[in-house]
Amino acid sequence: MRKLPREFYDRDTEQVARELLGKLLVRRIDGVSRIGKIVETEAYLGVHDLASHSSRGRTPRTEVMFGPPGYAYVYIIYGVHHCLNVVTEPEGHASAVLLRALEPVRNIESNTKGPGLLCRALGIDRRLNGHDLTGGELFLSEPERIEPFEIEARPRIGVDYAREWAEKPLRFIIRGNPSLSRK
DNA sequence: AGGATGATATCC
DNA sequence: GATATCATCCTC
Numbered sequence: 001m002r003k004l005p006r007e008f009y010d011r012d013t014e015q016v017a018r019e020l021l022g023k024l025l026v027r028r029i030d031g032v033s034r035i036g037k038i039v040e041t042e043a044y045l046g047v048h049d050l051a052s053h054s055s056r057g058r059t060p061r062t063e064v065m066f067g068p069p070g071y072a073y074v075y076i077i078y079g080v081h082h083c084l085n086v087v088t089e090p091e092g093h094a095s096a097v098l099l100r101a102l103e104p105v106r107n108i109e110s111n112t113k114g115p116g117l118l119c120r121a122l123g124i125d126r127r128l129n130g131h132d133l134t135g136g137e138l139f140l141s142e143p144e145r146i147e148p149f150e151i152e153a154r155p156r157i158g159v160d161y162a163r164e165w166a167e168k169p170l171r172f173i174i175r176g177n178p179s180l181s182r183k
Numbered sequence: 184a185g186g187a188t189g190a191t192a193t194c195c
Numbered sequence: 196g197a198t199a200t201c202a203t204c205c206t207c
Binding site for chain 1: 188191192
Binding site: 042044051052053075077078079080081083085098100114115116117156157158159161162181182 | 200201202203204
């Protein structure tokens with residue numbers, strides 16, 4: 001299993017968001033690996049991006065975003081759902097990629113078509129906030145085989161408050177994949 | 184179209 | 196301490 005190295009995340013966020021498509025997200029619980037293929041991502045570009053949590057400044061919640069790349073930023077949204085991001089670019093840049101949907105590959109029974117649903121299916125919660133993604137219980141890896149696909153860019157979801165940033169095509173999907181989130 | 188449900192940031 | 200807001204999901 002070829003785990004993505006920290007250098008993978010230490011690059012332009014939009015590029016990381018694109019290249020994460022087709023990669024595997026692996027969650028190990030009690031020796032069992034739940035694996036899904038990433039089919040939908042969103043890039044959050046740092047403190048100037050009004051849709052990014054980090055644009056509100058450095059707070060206890062966003063602390064991980066301001067740290068080094070290759071770590072998980074997990075937060076609770078609407079008091080109900082968890083969302084998983086991977087931190088990108090050098091320390092202090094405060095950018096990240098939100099994982100929005102997976103195609104089940106192994107040991108996944110429930111719905112993964114949405115950021116909250118994929119966290120539920122993989123047993124991801126706040127305890128994994130700040131977790132090193134080059135570690136053992138949650139990481140990303142290169143798939144064994146790569147099916148060819150086309151990337152499509154669209155506006156991000158749920159960020160209407162971000163004015164001109166709301167319309168930028170920073171959401172990336174594998175075109176036509178059946179496991180995309182609705183909308 | 185609207186409610187759930189609670190952490191978080193920001194105000195007093 | 197109170198309040199407004201939320202990178203969502205589900206039901207109607």
